[in-house]
C-alpha cells in the first residue's frame with residue numbers, strides 16, 4: 454500500500470511502508486520496546502466498575518499493541534504484566550489476574566502462531582499457579598522457533614530479584630571452577646540474567662502518569678529511552694503507541710558519549 458490508510462487516517466498499522474516493510478514514519482525503530490502497563494484499576498474506578506474489568510480492558514489493549522508491534526516490524530516487545538510486588542494485592546484480584554492470563558494465552562495462541570510470534574515469560578514462575586505455568590510452557594513450546602517477533606510477558610517479575618539470582622548463579626559457577634571473579638565483566642554478568650536472550654530495551658513506556666520504574670528491568674534499561682504518558686493502559690491504543698515511537702525517533706541517543714567522541718554517537 455503506497456499511502457496512509459483509507460479508513461482511519463494517520464494512525465494505523467496500514468500506513469505507507471518502506472521496501473523493508475516498515476512504515477515510512479518509523480525509519481529508525483527501536484529493536485525492543487518494554488512497557489509498564491499501568492492504570493487498569495483507575496480506568497475501572499472512573500467507570501464505577503470492578504478493578505478486574507479494568508484488567509480485562511487492559512488485555513484488549515495488549516492485543517492492539519502486540520498487533521501494531523508485529524505490523525511495524527519491531528522484533529521484541531516485553532510487557533510487565535504482573536510484578537513480584539503484585540502478589541500482595543487482595544487474593545480475589547490476584548486470582549482474577551491469573552485466570553485472565555490463562556484465558557489470554559489460550560485465546561491468542563492461534564494468532565501468535567499465525568503471525569510467527571514467539572511467546573516467552575521472564576519472572577519467578579514457581580510462584581504462579583500450576584495451571585498458569587502449564588499454559589505458559591504449552592505456549593512457549595508451540596511458538597518455539599518462530600522468529601518474526603518475540604513477545605515476552607514479565608510475570609511475577611522483580612528486577613532486583615533477577616539480578617540477585619544472576620549473582621547466585623555466577624557464585625555457583627565460581628564454586629565449580631567454571632568462572633573467575635577477576636574475569637567478570639558487564640557482558641559476562643548479563644549472561645547470567647534470566648532475560649539474557651533479549652536485547653536491552655531501547656524504549657521503555659509507562660502509562661497512567663506514574664513516573665517511576667517499579668523494579669522493572671533494572672539492569673536492562675541502563676540506556677533505554679524513557680517515555681511516560683498520562684493515558685491509562687486500557688486507553689493506550691495505536692495512536693498513543695505511534696506517538697511514543699515518534700518521540701523515540703526524535704531522541705539523540707548518546708550512550709554516555711558526545712558527538713566529538715571517536716566514532717561519534719554510534720554504538
Ligand code: FPP
Pocket residue numbers: 490491492493494495496508509511512515532533534535536539553554557606661686
Ligand atoms: C497495573 O494496573 C496493571 C497490572 C497490575 C496488571 C496488568 C495486566 C493486564 C494489562 C491484563 C492482563 C495481561 C495480559 C498480558 C493479558 P493497576 O491495577 O495497578 O492500575 P491502578 O494503578 O490504576 O490501580
